[in-house]
Amino acid sequence: MSPPAVPDATLRASLGQVLFRAARLYNEAALRRVQAGAAPDLRFAHTQLFPHLTTSGTRSSALAKRLGVSKQAVGPLLDDLVAWALVERVVDPTDRRASIVRLTPRGGEAIVHGLVVLGEIEADLRRELGHGELDRLHATLLQLTELLARGDDRSG
Amino acid sequence: MSPPAVPDATLRASLGQVLFRAARLYNEAALRRVQAGAAPDLRFAHTQLFPHLTTSGTRSSALAKRLGVSKQAVGPLLDDLVAWALVERVVDPTDRRASIVRLTPRGGEAIVHGLVVLGEIEADLRRELGHGELDRLHATLLQLTELLARGDDRSG
DNA sequence: ACCAGTTCGTCAAGGAGCTTGACTTTGTCC
């Protein structure tokens, strides 16, 4: 039993820590740029929704399921997006309980703008790290998420 | 003006999204393993603190600064760690306003245990992705955090 | 046609994890 061997630097620079820090900084950078532009009230929680919005429409419960959160969590966020005229709620013609959340033309433009912002950040990093390095990072992270998600299923 | 060009897949698999998802899954995997062991009440916020704790002692305000949060945020977290006997608060002999937060022997063991858990996860990934790939991922992420942190300073 | 069970979305309450502001105590500098 010799516990005092506490390797500070090891833990601080562990893959998990670095991964978390990178993700946080990346998101903050993206959000800062978008907030500086046309969407000052956009919060991080809203951005999580964007990849799943379509012009053809989605149910809010489906959005909740894809995000892995409760239905109650997405409600207020969608309210915000409706208030900003980025999406609209229309009654589902096949189910009167449900409403379908659909991107407005303005919402479509917002998504494109978001992609431009993300593209700018990625371009900055690409310039500094090099193309090969960034593409490899992207590919490795994709593999990693698949492996970790698989582990989730096993133990959940 | 042709907004309907909304590339779903592009946004969903963007570097930012993948990075965020990987970080979340990684942290969840680590926390799940630790909670299954000897620390069922450990929350994610606590783990953020560990890399900065030492046996020689640190001020809570210094911990707050390193984590990038307010002093008020770390207080209750340290209270928990004290309650679990992982750290102890001792009065700073050079400044009676301040208390110094110091790892107990048990806290040192907890850190070592945490490193073992992180090492296991990393070993699993290393087995699946290969040594070169994982080392390169680690190195690239380190570069990336440095670049993004630098950008923070500029605009903050 | 009816009733049971499920699902859609919302209201209400609460917890976690942060924030800012105000404050006491103590240290530092002139």
Place this chain on the structure above:
DNA sequence: GGACAAAGTCAAGCTCCTTGACGAACTGGT
């Protein structure tokens, strides 16, 4: 000794999530 800064706590509030309960509406069996 007196102005100012810093350490840490208390209080209030915000964001983002949770579970529980609910009315309305759909589905399937009888």
